[in-house]
Amino acid sequence: MPLKAALEDLRTFRSFRFDAPKQLATEAAASAIRPPTESVEVRAPPDLDEIAERIRRALIAGLSPYSSDMLRAPWCVWDGVSPLADEPELLDRxxxxxxxxxxxxxxxxxAGAYAVRFPEDSKTLQAVAECLARLAPKFTxxxxxxxxxxxxxxxxxxPARVASAAIVRQLSPSELLSIEGIGNLAAExxxxxxxxxxxxRHIAAAEMQPAHRLEAVSSWCGKRKGGAPFERHRGLVADALVLPHAGNMPEKPIRDRMLAFLLGKFGDPRTRQAKWSPMNCTxxxxxxxxxxxxxxxxDVVDEIALERHWKYRxxxxTSVYDRNLISDACVIFDRAGAARARRMFDGETPYSIWSKGGSKPIERGHSCLLLRIGNGLVAEWSHNGRCNIWHDAQDxxxxELHSESYMSNDVMAPASDRRWTRRAYNHVAPDGYSWQSKVADEIFALTNTRIMQSEYTVR
Known part of the structure; x- marks a missing residue:
């Protein structure tokens, strides 16, 4: 092969080429040296209002404030009785x-006051930021x-740039800035x-599997037990986790973990409505x-029930749930059922327990499912218990749903009277769909929606 052709051949193969480094080793070493840590003054001085008044008088007179006051002036921008932010002309001076x-x-x-306060809703934030941006290149x-x-x-x-870098490095924003040399910037x-x-917002918008999203949100919220690091953003925490999957329900195990995380942070939305008011995902x-x-x-009762009976229930x-007719639900377990639930479900899941008393003895493993359907309420007992229906939840x-405990009489419908309609059905002839058709008629009366036998036929 001619020399010219050989050289051309070598040039076309990167593995045979020598590329000069884009950054010299000395430059890389120099850039790796972090600037010394700078402390942030995190509290305003106690005599802030006096300082602010002296600064105001000096600026109005066209004079430079005292040196000691100039050092404390940043706290006067957004803090105190009369912050400079309320007087744009003085702030500009x-x-x-x-x-x-x-x-x-x-x-x-x-810079410290800017980072500590960072009032996003203040019109003056941008003016302070622009001033700092012009000064930053002048200093190391x-x-x-x-x-x-x-x-x-x-x-x-x-905020977005700091958040993005912190997420990549698996740090909180304050931890990231601390590593960058801003030493004692408070986490809050x-x-x-x-x-x-x-x-x-970044996590909410990103394409990721539910398990990865839960890991991302959980990691971003840190190890704090109960609530969010910033309570006024608790709605964002829940929404970032749930709303991306609102139209496509995650698999049961990861969904249970998501619920355990949310209930551990914010409680049950069915009993703590005020806590959940900022959430769009409620x-x-x-x-x-x-x-x-x-x-x-x-699932819990399935472990001990006769399959030939339970599969029909x-x-x-399930067909009633699939029709979206259940607006609320809770379960009552005895100790054995509660132990099974804890074993079968990931994390703490909400349920009620039986208390002593009532005319019907509670057998081992006895459970009851309370459902709000339309304006009425259903208490579906396990074992040989009946399906109890109240046509008006105000009866x-x-x-009441979500009480801590119930006696057996609490979830047994008495006979109807002149004012209140109540029903109770035994689970007889399930393979002939006898009780199912009767309960379906009651649900139709409550919701004006007919559950067809084909929807609950066991195949």
């Missing part, structure tokens, strides 16, 4: 003075490096809170909980 003096101490103090140190890495002084972009600082919210979570209660009852109540004899 102060920011122009900070730029004109161009001192690192002023820059660092203002952690704040300037953080701006170069994350555009930290771009008020619109900083305003910028950390904004980044926390941005991270949840109705989805309630539907998941209804399915879980139904599954608890059916499973088919019937004084009807049980």
């Amino acid at each position: 102060y920011l122009r003075l900070v730029e004109a003096l161009s001192r690192k101490s002023h820059f660092r103090r203002l 140190g952690a704040w300037s490096a953080a701006h170069q890495s994350f555009r930290i002084f771009d008020a619109a972009e900083a 600082a305003g910028l950390a809170e904004a980044a926390f919210a941005a991270g949840l 109705n989805v979570v309630k539907r998941w909980l209804i399915e879980q209660s139904l599954r608890q009852f059916l 499973r088919a019937f109540w 004084p004899s009807a049980p």
Whole structure:
């Protein structure tokens, strides 16, 4: 092969080429050296209002405030009785003075107040951010490096950039900034809170499997027990986990884990409505909980029930759920049933227990499924118990759902009277669909929706 052709052949194969490094080793080593840690003053001085008044008088007079007051002036921007943010003209004078003096101490103090407060709803945040962004290239140190890495002084972009980097490195926003040299920025600082919210929006928008999303949300919320790191963003926590899967229910095991996480953080939405008021996913979570209660009852009792009887009940109540006719549900277990539920279901799942008393003795393993259907209420007993139906949940004899405990009489419908309609059916002739057709008629009376026999036929 001619030399010219051989050289051309070598040039076309990357494995035979030598590429000069894009960054010299000395440059890489230099960039790996982190700037020294900078402390953040996390509390406003006790005499803040006096300082603010002196600064205000000086700025109005066209004078530079005392040096000691200039160091504390950043706290006067958003804090105190009369913050500078309420007087845009004075704030503008102060920011122009900070730029004109161009001192690192002023820059660092203002950057600290900016990160600690970061009031996203304030019109002045952008003005302070722009001032800091212009000053950052003039100084070395952690704040300037953080701006170069994350555009930290771009008020619109900083939360998302910090969140993205923190998620990739599996850190909280405050941990990320601490590693970058901003030492004692509190976990609850305003910028950390904004980044926390941005991270949840990122997780919500990302394409991922339910198990991975649960891991991401759980990791992002940290190890804190109960509630979210920032309570006013608890709606974002629940929505980021649930809403991406609202139209396609996750598999039962991961769904149970999701519910365990949410109930551990925020309680049961059926009994703690105020806690769940910021969530857009509440109705989805309630539907998941209804399915879980139904599954608890059916699966737990299934271990001890006669299959030739129980398969008919499973088919019937599953068909009612599939028609979306159940608006609420809960299960009552004895100790044996509760132990089975804990063994079969991942995490803590909500259920009630039997208490002593009542005319009907509670046998071992006895359970009861309470369902709100239309305006009425159903108490479906396991074993040889009956299906009890109250046509009006306001009936004084009807049980309340989600009580901590029930006596047997609480979930047994008495005979009808002139005002209240009540029914109770034995589970006779299940293979002939006798009791099922009667209960289906009652459900039709409650909902005006007919469950057809073909929907609950056992095949």
